[in-house]
Amino acid sequence: MTIDEDHYLKPHPQRSNKKLNWLRAAVLGANDGIVSVAGIVAGVAGATSQSGVILAAGVAGTVAGALSMAVGEYVSVSSQKDTEKALLAEEKQAIANNPDKELKELADLYEQKGLTRDTAERVANELTKKDAYAAHIDVELGIDPDDLTNPWNAALASTLSFTAGAMIPLLSSILSPVAYRIPFTFGAVILALILTGTLSAHVSGAGKVRATARVLIGGILAMVITYGIGRLVGLNAI
Numbered sequence: 001m002t003i004d005e006d007h008y009l010k011p012h013p014q015r016s017n018k019k020l021n022w023l024r025a026a027v028l029g030a031n032d033g034i035v036s037v038a039g040i041v042a043g044v045a046g047a048t049s050q051s052g053v054i055l056a057a058g059v060a061g062t063v064a065g066a067l068s069m070a071v072g073e074y075v076s077v078s079s080q081k082d083t084e085k086a087l088l089a090e091e092k093q094a095i096a097n098n099p100d101k102e103l104k105e106l107a108d109l110y111e112q113k114g115l116t117r118d119t120a121e122r123v124a125n126e127l128t129k130k131d132a133y134a135a136h137i138d139v140e141l142g143i144d145p146d147d148l149t150n151p152w153n154a155a156l157a158s159t160l161s162f163t164a165g166a167m168i169p170l171l172s173s174i175l176s177p178v179a180y181r182i183p184f185t186f187g188a189v190i191l192a193l194i195l196t197g198t199l200s201a202h203v204s205g206a207g208k209v210r211a212t213a214r215v216l217i218g219g220i221l222a223m224v225i226t227y228g229i230g231r232l233v234g235l236n237a238i
């Protein structure tokens with residue numbers, strides 16, 4: 001069976017969207033952890049070879065980044081959820097107050113989607129009879145009310161994935177022999193970014209090579225730049 005036949009025969013699994021969103025958030029969080037802590041570790045390693053200092057900076061960066069991810073994610077998901085809840089409440093109110101106007105609006109929306117006026121009115125009528133609210137939030141708002149993400153879950157997930165990602169540069173810089181610290185850390189980070197790049201390409205359905213290259217170039221640039229700055233600052237401080 002060709003991909004095309006397969007695509008049209010199987011109904012698109014709606015539920016997988018939510019899982020994909022979670023996976024995408026986790027991959028992004030891990031990527032953030034890898035790149036920002038790799039930058040910190042490389043920068044400090046450029047300035048000093050003292051393991052204790054590198055460890056302290058890496059741990060501080062991991063904790064600060066993880067907390068900032070948690071707060072950022074909590075705030076962004078909460079405000080999105082508030083907005084969506086307000087829209088849903090407004091829609092419910094409008095349907096209760098102005099059922100005729102809302103029925104016409106629904107038919108208009110279906111007409112805009114490409115149905116003839118007759119068909120659009122029929123669809124709108126039937127859907128309104130069945131569940132006006134569900135029909136409106138689907139076509140008009142595109143919100144699935146069961147799908148409103150919990151901000152606490154989102155905050156926890158991004159914090160955990162950031163920390164997991166951060167462990168790669170942190171551990172590889174601390175555990176590798178001092179003389180090979182920089183190449184070992186670079187190597188571990190590159191491998192990890194290839195993994196997250198491939199995963200994120202898989203999740204988004206984008207081209208694997210391009211997505212991975214993007215992530216890799218970003219990560220390598222971050223390490224090279226911070227290492228260079230660390231060396232400059234370290235040399236000038238002596």
Ligand SMILES: [Zn+2]
Pocket residue numbers: 091094102105106136140
């Ligand atoms: Zn409406």
